[in-house]
Amino acid sequence: MAGAFLCFATLQGGSADRQRLTSEGMGHEEMPSSDRADLKQALGHVLWIGGAPDAGKTSVARFLSRNYRLRWYNFDYFEPEHVGRLNPERHPALHAFIGMTMDQRWVLRPVEVMAQVTIAAWTERFGMVVEDLLSWPRDGIILAEGPGFFPECVAPLISSPRQAVWLVPTEAFKRATHSTRENKVTMPLQTSDPERAYRNHVERDLCLARHVQERVEQLGLTVHEVDGTRSIEEMTALVEVHFAPLLPGVDEPGAGGA
Numbered sequence: 001m002a003g004a005f006l007c008f009a010t011l012q013g014g015s016a017d018r019q020r021l022t023s024e025g026m027g028h029e030e031m032p033s034s035d036r037a038d039l040k041q042a043l044g045h046v047l048w049i050g051g052a053p054d055a056g057k058t059s060v061a062r063f064l065s066r067n068y069r070l071r072w073y074n075f076d077y078f079e080p081e082h083v084g085r086l087n088p089e090r091h092p093a094l095h096a097f098i099g100m101t102m103d104q105r106w107v108l109r110p111v112e113v114m115a116q117v118t119i120a121a122w123t124e125r126f127g128m129v130v131e132d133l134l135s136w137p138r139d140g141i142i143l144a145e146g147p148g149f150f151p152e153c154v155a156p157l158i159s160s161p162r163q164a165v166w167l168v169p170t171e172a173f174k175r176a177t178h179s180t181r182e183n184k185v186t187m188p189l190q191t192s193d194p195e196r197a198y199r200n201h202v203e204r205d206l207c208l209a210r211h212v213q214e215r216v217e218q219l220g221l222t223v224h225e226v227d228g229t230r231s232i233e234e235m236t237a238l239v240e241v242h243f244a245p246l247l248p249g250v251d252e253p254g255a256g257g258a
Helices: 016-020 033-042 057-068 079-085 092-098 102-106 111-135 151-157 171-180 182-190 194-219 232-246
Strands: 046-051 071-074 142-145 164-169 223-226
Touching: 033 151, 046 057, 046 151, 046 194, 046 232, 057 071, 057 142, 057 232, 071 111, 079 092, 079 111, 092 111, 102 182, 102 194, 111 142, 111 151, 111 194, 151 164, 151 194, 164 171, 164 194, 164 232, 171 182, 171 194, 182 194, 194 223, 223 232
Parallel strands: 046 142, 046 164, 071 142, 164 223
Antiparallel strands: none
């Protein structure tokens, strides 16, 4: 997979402090330690669930947000708003993707390029995510969930590894379940070659899964593989235990509703 991508886009508008807390064209290795510390403090009430598509992230987040009365930030839900806020100069990958035809997106490019562009575009959106989270109330825990929360972007924002977890489907599980998602079936029909578009979509998502797995392992964070042998309730319990020290009304070693 391609090397480091932009993890922090310069925030649009807002206070001078908010402008300073992100940096354009700067990976977390290069971000000044004072800025990293400020962001960790400002987002210390945020828990993160990332991972590749079709790993059950949303189902897990829905349960936890309801059970613990957490504010839920869903990456996919905010996509239209982020597209409306994009600046071509600050978000070139996202701008390029939005301007493509469906064939250009899913038929005419190598899968590896599709994955690289997706990582770049979602990473550009991550700056908008940070801006959104900084604008939300700080009087409770926020659960941020979505496929665009790559480990290399989240890592500099957490004070404890217990703040973040990633879910990644195995290849067999991904291939077996991709067709059960309605949008994954209807999207290829908008291209000139539905079979190829469907196949490319699966392969792109598998590339994303490998990227997440590799980066999580490099950073020493937590990832759970989803292979279908555990129920969604069991997967939720794994994540619940991981977050237990930070959830309201939960004491280790067990986890339970508040």
